[in-house]
Amino acid sequence: MSRGTLFDKVWERHQVAVLPGGQTQLFIGLHLIHEVTSPQAFAMLRERGLSVLFPERTVATVDHIVPTENQQRPFLDSLAEEMIQTLERNCKDFGIKLYNIGSGNQGIVHVIAPELGLTQPGMTIACGDSHTSTHGAFGAIAFGIGTSQVRDVLATQTLAISRLKVRKIQVDGDLAPGVYAKDVILHIIRSLGVQAGVGYAYEYTGSTIHGLNMEERMTVCNMSIEGGARCGYVNPDQVTYDYLRERPHAPQDWERAVSLWQGLASDPDATYDDTVTFNAAEIAPTVTWGITPGQGIGVDERVPHLTDLPPKERDLAAEAYQYMGVTPGEPIAGMPVEVCFIGSCTNGRITDLREAARVAQGRRVVPGVKAFVVPGSEAVKRQAEQEGLHEVFLAAGFEWRSPGCSMCLAMNPDKLQGRQVSASSSNRNFKGRQGSAAGRTLLMSPAMVAAAAVTGRVTDVRELL
Numbered sequence: 001m002s003r004g005t006l007f008d009k010v011w012e013r014h015q016v017a018v019l020p021g022g023q024t025q026l027f028i029g030l031h032l033i034h035e036v037t038s039p040q041a042f043a044m045l046r047e048r049g050l051s052v053l054f055p056e057r058t059v060a061t062v063d064h065i066v067p068t069e070n071q072q073r074p075f076l077d078s079l080a081e082e083m084i085q086t087l088e089r090n091c092k093d094f095g096i097k098l099y100n101i102g103s104g105n106q107g108i109v110h111v112i113a114p115e116l117g118l119t120q121p122g123m124t125i126a127c128g129d130s131h132t133s134t135h136g137a138f139g140a141i142a143f144g145i146g147t148s149q150v151r152d153v154l155a156t157q158t159l160a161i162s163r164l165k166v167r168k169i170q171v172d173g174d175l176a177p178g179v180y181a182k183d184v185i186l187h188i189i190r191s192l193g194v195q196a197g198v199g200y201a202y203e204y205t206g207s208t209i210h211g212l213n214m215e216e217r218m219t220v221c222n223m224s225i226e227g228g229a230r231c232g233y234v235n236p237d238q239v240t241y242d243y244l245r246e247r248p249h250a251p252q253d254w255e256r257a258v259s260l261w262q263g264l265a266s267d268p269d270a271t272y273d274d275t276v277t278f279n280a281a282e283i284a285p286t287v288t289w290g291i292t293p294g295q296g297i298g299v300d301e302r303v304p305h306l307t308d309l310p311p312k313e314r315d316l317a318a319e320a321y322q323y324m325g326v327t328p329g330e331p332i333a334g335m336p337v338e339v340c341f342i343g344s345c346t347n348g349r350i351t352d353l354r355e356a357a358r359v360a361q362g363r364r365v366v367p368g369v370k371a372f373v374v375p376g377s378e379a380v381k382r383q384a385e386q387e388g389l390h391e392v393f394l395a396a397g398f399e400w401r402s403p404g405c406s407m408c409l410a411m412n413p414d415k416l417q418g419r420q421v422s423a424s425s426s427n428r429n430f431k432g433r434q435g436s437a438a439g440r441t442l443l444m445s446p447a448m449v450a451a452a453a454v455t456g457r458v459t460d461v462r463e464l465l
Contacts, residue, residue, distance in 0.1 A: 001165070002166035002272050003270065003271040004269065004271060005266040005267075005271075006139055006203065006233060006235055006264050006266045007141060007166050007201045007233065008166070009122075009263075009264050010122055010123075010124060010264065011024070011026070011141065011163065013122070014026050014029070014141075015027075016158055023160045023162050024160070024161055024162070025158050025160055026124060026158060026161055027158055028057070028124050028125070028158060028159055029057065029123040029125065030059070030118060030123055030124075030125045031058040031126055031153045031154070032058075032059055032060075032109045032110075032118075032126070032127035032129075033059070033060045033087075033096070033109075033128065034060065034061055034087070034109050034128070034129065035064060035065055035083045035086070035087040036064045036411065037128025037129065037146070037150055038087060038128060039090070041128070041148070041151040041154055042090040042094070042151075044151045045094075045151060048155075050155045051094065051155075052094045052095070053156055053157045055096050058096045059097050059118060060096050060098040060099065061099040061105075061107065062087060062101060063106075063107065063108045063109055063403070063404055064404075064412070065077070065079075065083050065084070065411050065412050066080070066402075066405075067402075067412055067414075068374050068401035068402050068403070068404045068414060069399075069402070071402050073101075076413075077412075080412065088100065102378075104378050104379070105379060107375070107376050107377020107378055107380065107403040107404075108348060108403065108404070109127060110129070110131055110132065110134040110218070110222065110345040111348060111376035111377045113125075113135065114135065114137075114138065114214070114218065114243075115247070115379055115380075116248050117248055119135045119140055120138060120140065120244065120251070120257075121138050121140060121236040121240060121264055122139060122140065122260065123140040124142075124143075124159075125142035125143070126144075126145050126149070126159055127142075127143075127145065128144070128145055128146065128147060128149075128150045129144050131225060131346070131427060132145075133221050133222060133223075133225050133229070134218050134221050134345060135221070136221040136224070136231050136233030136234065137214060137217035137220070137233070137234050138214070138233075138236060138240055139233055139234065139236035139264060139265070140233065141201070143230060143231055144225065164201045164230055165199055165200050165201070165274070166200065166272050166274075167197070167203070167229075167273060167275070168203050168205060169204050170275065170276070170277045171184060171206040171207075171277075171278045171279075172206040172207045172277070173208055173279050174211075174280055175208060175211075175280050176283075176284075176462075177462065177465055178285055178447065178460075178462035179284065180216070180219075180285075180445040180446075181212055181216035181217070181445075182346070182425070182443075182444065182448075183284065183285055184220055184280070185224075185226075186293065186443065187278070188278065189223065190286065190294055190295075190296040190297070191278070192227055193294050193313075194228055194294040195228045196228055197224065197227040197228035197229030197230070198228040198229075200229050200273070200274070201230060201231045201233065202227065202232035202233070203232075203266065204217075204221065204234050205235065205266075206277075207280075208280040209234055210234075210237060210239070213239065213243075214239060214240065217234050217239075219346055219352075220232070221234065222345060222346045223427050226293040226427060227294075235264075236261045236264065237265075240261070241258050284299060284300060284301075285298065285445065285448055285460060285461055286298055286299070286444065286445075287442055288429050288441070288442055288444075289320070289324065289332050289442070290317065290320030290321075290324060290326075290429070291316070291319065291320045291323055291430060292316065293428065295316075295317065297332055299444075299448070299458065300331075300460060301332065302330060302331050302332070303321075303326045303328050303329060303330050304317070304328065305328040323431060325419075332442075333458050333459065333460055334457050334458060335442070335457060335458045336421065336456060336457050337369065337421045337422065337423040337442065337452045337456065337458065338369060338370065338420045338422070339369070339371075339416060339420050339421070339422040339423070340369060340371035340398075340422070340423045340424075340449050340450070341371075341372060341374070341406065341407045341408075341414075341422055341423070341425065341426065341434075341449065342372070342373045342374065342398075342425050342450065343372075343373065343374030343376065343401075343405075343406050343407070343408065343426070344374075344376070344405065344406070344426035345405070345408070345427070346425065346426055347426070347445065348375060348380065348403075348425075349380055350380050350387075352446040353375065353380070353384050353389050353446070354387075355446055355450075356373070356447055356449065357393060358447070359450035359451050359454070359461060360392055360450045360453070360454060361392050362396075363454040363464075364454060365398060366453070366454065366455060368456070369453055370399075371396075371397065371398045371399065371449075371453035372398055372399035372400075372401055372406075372414075373390075373401065374401045374403065374404060374406040374414075375403050376403060378402075378403055381402065398453065407422070407424065407426070407434050408427065408428070409426075409433060409434075410433070410434050415439075416434045416435050416439030416440075416441075417439070418436060418439070419438045419439065419440065420439050420440070421440045421441075422434055422439065422440065422442065423444060423449045423452035423458065424441050424442065424443055424449065425443075425444065425445060425449050426441075426443065427443070429441035429442065444458075445461070448461045451464050
């Protein structure tokens with residue numbers, strides 16, 4: 001069992017009790033909610049005559065179902081309008097802060113909480129969304145939870161959860177130009193597999209990880225769940241403190257807060273349940289070819305043959321060949337794309353948009369390709385427009401949208417059609433994930449998506465930089 005890690009320290013500070021079944025009753029410091037997984041939870045509270053125990057510890061926004069092209073109310077989709085009205089009513093009735101459209105701070109839940117400074121080191125954070133692991137970038141322990149657990153946290157501010165093992169994932173060295181945080185996490189998942197993290201928290205460390213900015217660290221932690229882990233985190237350091245210092249919800253007693261945060265980092269002699277190391281020099285721009293985030297290869301590699309894969313992965317690979325229409329042994333570079341999506345809680349932040357704009361600058365989206373950019377929040381959109389990034393995208397032929405989850409999960413009008421192939425900066429390439437039961441998704445970095453848009457095919461972004 002791990003000892004002396006940040007995970008252990010945060011867990012122990014928030015443990016309320018050990019339940020008869022062996023689970024821990026864990027106090028949740030920050031609860032994030034949105035319009036999709038909260039309606040039933042609030043309904044259950046009403047049925048039982050319960051209130052929200054600590055409404056000041058719950059923050060709401062709308063993101064999954066909001067349209068990104070036309071956000072005029074009422075929404076054209078009546079179900080989406082009903083869901084946002086339900087959230088508005090619930091937040092009003094239970095005294096919960098809602099960052100709604102037009103507030104200046106609406107956006108994807110895992111984008112707005114960090115940029116507002118709500119996410120801080122040493123916190124326990126829960127949200128009815130699997131990518132809550134994003135917040136671990138700050139040295140928080142953050143869990144995605146189900147609707148019944150959303151109810152429990154609203155009513156008790158606690159969560160019943162089994163303690164996790166801790167795997168240390170160390171990445172050292174300098175990333176080559178054109179290789180980004182998205183490539184790092186896709187490489188890790190490709191190497192370890194999508195089930196390797198089951199029962200684990202992932203601690204990301206090493207010179208590569210600590211050389212990343214906070215938005216890049218969020219990208220890495222965001223996709224921990226795709227590797228099977230329940231959460232992922234990075235020990236807080238000066239980069240973390242510099243990011244948080246001027247945020248609206250930064251602690252008032254700053255020096256005291258930093259002193260506390262510094263004491264949370266994993267001890268030099270901490271014990272881990274497992275340790276894995278990677279060399280950053282071996283990481284290339286990475287693209288998924290299949291139907292799980294673990295089915296990825298370097299852009300300069302070829303789709304693997306069944307005999308290249310472990311026996312336990314071959315059935316799924318055969319299924320992926322058929323669904324994706326790829327041939328073993330063919331290069332992934334050159335595969336035609338029809339839709340290019342830049343956005344999501346994985347890669348919809350300002351640094352993501354800057355890198356994509358760098359590739360799009362002076363180039364044009366290929367005729368027949370639909371390319372669009374969806375900022376992760378109203379604040380990201382505002383900053384991008386102040387920097388003129390939207391003008392770069394528009395001049396290149398991209399659509400410039402309003403904030404939302406968009407095509408990441410297609411619970412809104414942004415969907416693939418038929419057998420379209422999408423170059424996507426999002427986090428999942430499951431069958432049907434982007435709105436069409438036959439649609440095909442290739443995961444890659446925002447810069448790689450931009451490269452695909454201006455060439456019409458999967459392209460090594462290093463050739464364009």
